[in-house]
Amino acid sequence: xxxxxxxxxxxxxxxxxxxxxxxxxxxxxxxxxxxxxxxxxxxxxxxxxxxxxxxxxxxxxxxxxxxxxxxxxxxxxxxxxxxxxxxxxxxxxxxxxxxxxxxxxxxxxxxxxxxxxxxxxxxxxxxxxxxxxx
Amino acid sequence: xxxxxxxxxxxxxxxxxxxxxxxxxxxxxxxxxxxxxxxxxxxxxxxxxxxxxxxxxxxxxxxxxxxxxxxxxxxxxxxxxxxxxxxxxxxxxxxxxxxxxxxxxxxxxxxxxxxxxxxxxxxxxxxxxxxxxx
DNA sequence: CTCTTGACTGATAGTTACTATCAAGTTGTA
DNA sequence: TACAACTTGATAGTAACTATCAGTCAAGAG
Numbered sequence: 001x002x003x004x005x006x007x008x009x010x011x012x013x014x015x016x017x018x019x020x021x022x023x024x025x026x027x028x029x030x031x032x033x034x035x036x037x038x039x040x041x042x043x044x045x046x047x048x049x050x051x052x053x054x055x056x057x058x059x060x061x062x063x064x065x066x067x068x069x070x071x072x073x074x075x076x077x078x079x080x081x082x083x084x085x086x087x088x089x090x091x092x093x094x095x096x097x098x099x100x101x102x103x104x105x106x107x108x109x110x111x112x113x114x115x116x117x118x119x120x121x122x123x124x125x126x127x128x129x130x131x132x133x134x
Numbered sequence: 135x136x137x138x139x140x141x142x143x144x145x146x147x148x149x150x151x152x153x154x155x156x157x158x159x160x161x162x163x164x165x166x167x168x169x170x171x172x173x174x175x176x177x178x179x180x181x182x183x184x185x186x187x188x189x190x191x192x193x194x195x196x197x198x199x200x201x202x203x204x205x206x207x208x209x210x211x212x213x214x215x216x217x218x219x220x221x222x223x224x225x226x227x228x229x230x231x232x233x234x235x236x237x238x239x240x241x242x243x244x245x246x247x248x249x250x251x252x253x254x255x256x257x258x259x260x261x262x263x264x265x266x267x268x
Numbered sequence: 269c270t271c272t273t274g275a276c277t278g279a280t281a282g283t284t285a286c287t288a289t290c291a292a293g294t295t296g297t298a
Numbered sequence: 299t300a301c302a303a304c305t306t307g308a309t310a311g312t313a314a315c316t317a318t319c320a321g322t323c324a325a326g327a328g
Binding site for chain 2: 081110
């Protein structure tokens with residue numbers, strides 16, 4: 001059994017966010033001790049893991065709740081859950097691609113600045129060095 | 135010269151968001167025609183491009199504004215701007231890594247579900263098929 | 269046996285970055 | 299002249315945190 005603090009460290013999710021997710025019904029099997037303190041077991045860690053995964057890829061909390069509810073219904077929903085996973089994979093791949101494109105932009109900027117630094121910018125007080133660049 | 139609608143299509147950013155960014159001071163050189171309509175030129179497109187790039191990697195709008203203000207100051211800020219670009223690159227790389235990790239989680243789920251579908255789930259009414267899985 | 273410390277609780281409010289709605293002005297075409 | 303298609307700013311709404319706060323509880327120090 002883990003406390004919220006331990007889960008926070010283990011899974012690298014803030015305690016605040018864990019409570020927020022819990023309140024949103026994203027951890028269906030969580031229990032409390034006699035003092036009302038949340039106790040996470042291994043299954044709960046699995047829930048944290050899948051929620052974190054879906055959130056990272058931009059799935060909204062409502063859709064995540066939907067996926068979790070499907071899990072709770074049982075095996076009759078497996079095809080639907082499979083589709084959700086595959087759609088999410090697709091989204092993740094698109095994001096990789098987009099990130100790669102933006103890295104290209106940054107690499108171009110990097111070269112641009114390195115060139116400026118190398119060549120002519122020893123003296124920022126030189127009035128020639130006042131052009132605006134993006 | 136481009137209208138906001140054209141820029142929206144060209145850069146794949148909603149008109150709403152473009153106006154929001156404009157209002158936040160993220161497009162420093164934008165002009166208006168006699169009817170107060172925004173006119174984007176090639177330089178403005180460059181601004182849109184860099185803003186979009188930084189946002190994609192999670193830079194907040196305030197920090198983007200800071201970068202833009204540094205650009206406007208001129209060449210004396212080039213080293214600072216270079217550092218921002220390099221830090222952003224680092225962040226992008228981390229996000230790629232994180233995305234790859236989450237893809238692993240999804241691939242595992244995919245296999246898990248494919249296995250279930252292949253083996254024993256022809257009949258969802260079978261009471262044996264009611265276990266909860268994440 | 270009280271006191272303090274630290275972890276936890278829920279409630280509430282604040283923040284960021286959109287996103288949607290709306291009334292109003294302008295322009296091009298019929 | 300009417301109307302459709304743009305555009306504008308203002309305003310409000312939303313998602314998902316994130317921060318603050320007052321309060322509970324248990325364990326250890328003195």
